[in-house]
Amino acid sequence: MKAIVLKKAGSVDNLILKEIDQPTIKENEVLVAVKGISVNPADAKIRSAEEGVKMMYAGQSTVILGWDISGTIVSIGNKVTKFKVGDNVFGMINFPGAGNAYAEFVASPEDQLAKMPESTSFEEAAATTLAALTALQVLETRIKKDDRVLIHAGSGGVGHFAIQIAKNMGAYVITTSSAKNKEFVMSLGADEHIDYRAQKFEEVLSDIDFVLDGMGGEVLFNSVKVLKEGGEVLSLPTPPPVLEEAQKLATIKNAKVSALMVHSNGNDMNKLKVMLENNTLKPHVSATFPFEDMADAHLQLESGRTVGKVVVTL
């Protein structure tokens, strides 16, 4: 089968298209013929950092990046009960860990997948994986109806799902992006938009219950300032030492700074499936690339300007 192997940690030039053996499946796994792969900032960060590759692919000699897939099941292990050959499925495979998803065939534990809704395309299903799971796993236990929620980078992969999920939960949603993406984020249901290039959100907002921070740095520290007493900022990209610094600031107003690592989860994938089916969640795929052009998909993610999701098709 065709796969994109990472020769060594570094630039996109290290992503090499190769012919390798198909994976074998364990008794609780299915083999998926991949149709769509979505690419995340995490893919590019892990590609470029030796520690990242070592952490995710410990003990594996051939490194194949990628976690987000949609496709069709072509074989099943002896103990698989939820799926059959021919089912179209989507999911985030083995994250955090070795995804091995930049390939024509991927082995996946059955409990990390959901069946695709009938009216969802392979591109849309591939898009509704890591970024959507992150938004779901962050928001479902942290916000409630009528909360004032601030979502940074509302036009990005996580943000565009988070706006929709927070609105469906009954929150009042304020979001940041540049002016060119205002119309897009408002179309997702946001109540207020702040153009971060024209306005300092920390000067115009206050009394916020929950902030989803996809940026880190100054954005995290300024987000603490807009929290109400007892509020929370969850930062996706911030490392622990910086989180501790921000927590010191938050403690003064009895607020909380937290983090989360998204995890593969078939039950959560099924929740996303239901949202797709009842049209309360819609992925936005702004660009698709052929499999051979995976490097271009990585460069797009590294630009920091991606709107919604980028999908690679097979």
Ligand SMILES: NC(=O)c1ccc[n+]([C@@H]2O[C@H](COP(=O)([O-])OP(=O)(O)OC[C@H]3O[C@@H](n4cnc5c(N)ncnc54)[C@H](OP(=O)(O)O)[C@@H]3O)[C@@H](O)[C@H]2O)c1
């Ligand atoms: N911890 C976890 O498990 C986890 C999971 C998912 C993601 N993450 C991390 O979370 C971050 C966001 O991920 P993502 O997939 O949403 O990224 P993304 O899709 O690449 O986000 C791109 C968006 O960010 C917006 N943006 C850039 N600078 C901004 C700023 N200063 N203020 C507001 N918006 C800004 C851009 O809008 P404009 O072009 O309008 O500026 C663009 O639409 C990444 O660092 C990722 O690695 C962590």
